[in-house]
Amino acid sequence: MTDRVPALLEALDSSGDAALKGACGEQPMLHRPDSLRPKKRPLVKNAILARISLEGLAAIGECLEPIVLKERMVLQEPKRNVEHVYFIESGLVSLRVVAAGSMLETAVIGYRGVVGASFLWGGHFSTYQSVVLFPGSAHRIRVEELRRLIKERPEIREHLFDYVQALTFQCVQTGLCGVRHDREQRLASWLCLASDAVDAGVLPVTHDYLSSVLGLRRAGVTQTLSRFEERGLIRKMRGVLQINGHKCLEQRACCCYKLISGAYASSQSAIPAKERLG
Numbered sequence: 001m002t003d004r005v006p007a008l009l010e011a012l013d014s015s016g017d018a019a020l021k022g023a024c025g026e027q028p029m030l031h032r033p034d035s036l037r038p039k040k041r042p043l044v045k046n047a048i049l050a051r052i053s054l055e056g057l058a059a060i061g062e063c064l065e066p067i068v069l070k071e072r073m074v075l076q077e078p079k080r081n082v083e084h085v086y087f088i089e090s091g092l093v094s095l096r097v098v099a100a101g102s103m104l105e106t107a108v109i110g111y112r113g114v115v116g117a118s119f120l121w122g123g124h125f126s127t128y129q130s131v132v133l134f135p136g137s138a139h140r141i142r143v144e145e146l147r148r149l150i151k152e153r154p155e156i157r158e159h160l161f162d163y164v165q166a167l168t169f170q171c172v173q174t175g176l177c178g179v180r181h182d183r184e185q186r187l188a189s190w191l192c193l194a195s196d197a198v199d200a201g202v203l204p205v206t207h208d209y210l211s212s213v214l215g216l217r218r219a220g221v222t223q224t225l226s227r228f229e230e231r232g233l234i235r236k237m238r239g240v241l242q243i244n245g246h247k248c249l250e251q252r253a254c255c256c257y258k259l260i261s262g263a264y265a266s267s268q269s270a271i272p273a274k275e276r277l278g
Contacts, residue, residue, distance in 0.1 A: 046087040046139065047112040047268055048159050056153045063149065064139040069093070075115050075130040082126050084140040085116040091136015092198050094213065095171070096129045104178070105213035106171040108133070108190075110197030112264060117164045119143050120157075134204055162267040169263040177256040183216055184224050185254035190214060191234070191243060192250055192257050196264075201243040228252070 044050050049057060069075075069091045076082060078098055086093075093115050095107040106128070109115055115130045115138075150157035170193075177186060187210065194203055207225065211218040225241070228234045233249045235242040243249060250257060 044139075045089045045111050046114075048114060048163055049087055049139070051159050051268070052156060056155055059153060060141065060146075060149055060156065063141045063145040065141070067138050067140050069132045069136045069138055071132055071135045073132040075132065076126040076128065078127060078129050079125050082116050082119050082143055084142055085114055085119070085146050086130075086138045086140045087114050088112075089137045089139065090198070091132060091138075092134040092194060094131050094133045095167075096131065096213070097127075098129045103129075103212065104215060106174045107167055108194050108197050109167070110194075111199060112197065112268070113163055113167060114160065116143070117160055117167070119147065120160060120164055133209075134198060136198075166260075166263040166267040170260045173256050173260055177254060178215060181254040181256065183220050184227070184252060185256075186214055186216070187221065187224050188228070188233075188249050188253035189257040191241065192246065192253050193260060195243050195246060196261065201246065203241045203243070204239060205241055206239055 044057075049060070052060065064087070067086070069088075075084075075086055075093065088109055088111055090111060093109040094105050095109060095115075097104050097106055109130075116126070118126055118128075146156075150160070177189065181189075190210065190213075191203065194205070195201055207218055207221050210216070210225075211221045214221075225234065225236060228249070229236050231245075231248070233243070233245045233252070235244055
């Protein structure tokens with residue numbers, strides 16, 4: 001598997017011997033017992049992978065394949081077989097419901113999550129369309145391999161379930177938000193959620209896109225964003241929105257933002273059953 005993720009496994013055995021050199025330039029220890037080597041976590045950005053134990057990460061790392069996420073790349077189509085699960089490292093993926101020529105975004109997925117976790121319920125088909133909104137990178141794994149791994153290592157299943165619960169909550173809450181809250185609240189909420197998902201304050205998104213996924217008139221979106229800019233909350237540039245006042249923008253958002261953020265925070269802080277019992 002030449003395209004797997006060697007760095008993911010290399011880091012598991014890295015002892016950082018070079019750090020043993022002293023200020024006078026001593027040579028590093030050449031025969032350090034393996035038992036004394038400190039275990040070093042690999043540099044993974046995906047929040048789910050980062051929470052898995054070193055042993056579990058070594059097991060899943062053998063099956064992961066790095067992939068570049070290009071803008072508008074379709075990762076999954078509705079009513080199609082789910083072949084891969086994508087652990088997002090960077091970038092942003094839009095999760096959408098598509099029907100009768102119309103589209104509505106139900107969630108955005110960044111480094112905290114995965115795309116394609118519907119197989120956890122035993123389904124073989126995707127119910128959503130998943131499209132890359134901001135380019136980035138991911139690690140993907142075949143569904144068959146991940147099914148085998150979660151049977152062998154329950155902790156992986158638990159971390160995935162914790163995340164999927166939060167994602168499901170976001171999808172349901174987004175539907176409610178669309179019929180209960182006004183344009184300004186929904187726009188502010190989307191900007192905050194997208195910023196959190198990519199852990200950045202610069203969002204390469206257009207007025208047309210926001211109008212489309214939120215089901216709002218473009219003129220209304222432009223008007224609302226102009227008000228945000230006048231208040232110093234954002235800065236509009238060609239094809240890019242820069243968030244200058246995240247905390248103030250949160251205050252303009254509806255309650256959905258805090259509820260969804262809280263669901264993801266709970267999923268990341270959940271203690272695996274093995275640790276609770278131990």
